[in-house]
Amino acid sequence: MQNEERVAKGRQLVERMFGDGILNYLEGKAGSEGFGSQGARLALRDIFGGVWVDDTLSPRERSIATLSMLIALRAEGEIQNHVRGAVNNGLSAKEIEALILHSAYYCGFPASGVALQAAETVLTEMGKLNNAE
Amino acid sequence: MQNEERVAKGRQLVERMFGDGILNYLEGKAGSEGFGSQGARLALRDIFGGVWVDDTLSPRERSIATLSMLIALRAEGEIQNHVRGAVNNGLSAKEIEALILHSAYYCGFPASGVALQAAETVLTEMGKLNNAE
Amino acid sequence: MQNEERVAKGRQLVERMFGDGILNYLEGKAGSEGFGSQGARLALRDIFGGVWVDDTLSPRERSIATLSMLIALRAEGEIQNHVRGAVNNGLSAKEIEALILHSAYYCGFPASGVALQAAETVLTEMGKLNNAE
Amino acid sequence: MQNEERVAKGRQLVERMFGDGILNYLEGKAGSEGFGSQGARLALRDIFGGVWVDDTLSPRERSIATLSMLIALRAEGEIQNHVRGAVNNGLSAKEIEALILHSAYYCGFPASGVALQAAETVLTEMGKLNNAE
Amino acid sequence: MQNEERVAKGRQLVERMFGDGILNYLEGKAGSEGFGSQGARLALRDIFGGVWVDDTLSPRERSIATLSMLIALRAEGEIQNHVRGAVNNGLSAKEIEALILHSAYYCGFPASGVALQAAETVLTEMGKLNNAE
């Protein structure tokens, strides 16, 4: 896969995972020379256009990995983004809950509690937590 | 699945992932009243006989999650154990390397460097890094 | 102590430490199959009905330990809950301040600053910081 | 340098870095016996009147060090304060951005993202991010 | 309590908790101008001669707090020192084990596992883990 092709695939992935609002925001930043523009280029070129599009692991598996890392790091805001991304990469609410419960034993109950709350917020917004559950 | 059945399945998983040396060690501890016995019971009953055997996520996916958390936590010794477990749950050396490279962007290069070294040690011991690679 | 008895004692402890609002919330979650219900069962059965009611350490000592861990982990929201719990397990505002100052040397001044602010908020709400101090 | 002289120099540094609002707040706390007074005395006497005024490293270099530590610790609120301090110790917006990009590789992209946002907020308030950039 | 008196009490505490080897090492460093001398003076004057001798919390309670923070920070080497200190401040092996099990739920199983191993090493050296246990 050529470099340009990878970056294009990375942008598609950003759009699918987080929506075109986030994609446009990152592309706007990345195309400027303003504060934070280098970070946006790093995200689009090396993170999404680099590791995420490498199919040694599937997007679903990379969402599991990323959420696990963010929970361990207690990165609250990013957990919300990546719960959305995980759903759009095919994880169900039940699977995300199972991942968070798993984290309770490895990262501690407080870290999993923060994640549970962040996930509940996003899953509710996305209509993934219905009465039947 | 009944409680007893879960714990039995958890023990099988410990044996498959880490070998019967570790299983015997944990069972010996768990069956005693000595120092660390409660921790061993927690591992066998709640962690392996609890979350790990819950099939909402597969053992392969739980290995991805666990390794990701341990890398983020910089838990060097445990990374070695769980690289072994991950291989025995079906991850190839290439997949483990991809996971660690992914972690470089989310947890920082130093955390991924520690993991790379730990993984190289274990994968070499297991004969998973041959010349052809 | 039988299992059931422990869980009952754990619920009493949750009520004393955090109030019946939190107890009812956790029991409601734990009695459902909804998102987060497994986490609530873990809290009531294994954490409060498990380690907290084990009298090898007193509730007062477990509050000191828990607050210390949460400060080190920078778990801001949980610090607020456990300052309340600590007061209800017998720690005075002066003792909580001394614990936070101790943490400045072991966890760094920024971690202790976050804790100081969280504690001041809760202790003020509880009427524990009066003019005389 | 005598002790008293150091503390006096430390207060001047606090005023220059954070403004006299913060200095007055800390001095008010430090002069009282209220909750948090010991922490304020530690800050004025040992941190600002101790390490910060030791000229083995310049204030500019100590701002680089402090921001780096706070980013690694994910100490969001304190990052905001110390971005302000760093500007007042002579770092430009470009230099702060470069430091945060550096941190992306050592502390992970999520940690640098939190810092970037905190820095953007403060630098905008201080009028350091103009259109031309 | 005068400053000098506090420092003297702090030295006695260091000797009781860690033995005179450590006390002599720290005093030697603190009395020199060599590398690390400022750190040794900080330890003797502000940490042991400061917070540790403040009797708002007892040495036993400060040992519980310190161990809890070190477990959460995964500070392996220091855990060994402070297990020794905790025993010399009156904690039994059973109480230390209970504290570590408590930490499994708050800091995660891997953090508690590191602590369990460190504690077992030191408690064995100190002859506190006999057959009867």
Next chain:
Amino acid sequence: MQNEERVAKGRQLVERMFGDGILNYLEGKAGSEGFGSQGARLALRDIFGGVWVDDTLSPRERSIATLSMLIALRAEGEIQNHVRGAVNNGLSAKEIEALILHSAYYCGFPASGVALQAAETVLTEMGKLNNAE
């Protein structure tokens, strides 16, 4: 500066900071397809050939930043490497000691203690700690 030129400058920096043993090791890895080769390419291309050679901050300042981050992350092995790099970027033993003492207040005394020991080992090897100090 063109991409190729940056990478060439990055290699010179690696050689100056860590010696040609490390440079050869990284180049060997980076030129292979073996385990860890992607990590080595990331280091040479993006970290040393990317941020480190960007002269918005000097190598001396980037060494201060990197050491600060590594101390906060408790990344013991990497601290040793970067103490060596810092000396080769112009920091004296006294300046490194001042940085570590600074970290005691921001990251906690245990984190600074680990760094002090790592630094003492490397500085002694490099002949930077003589009797006169």
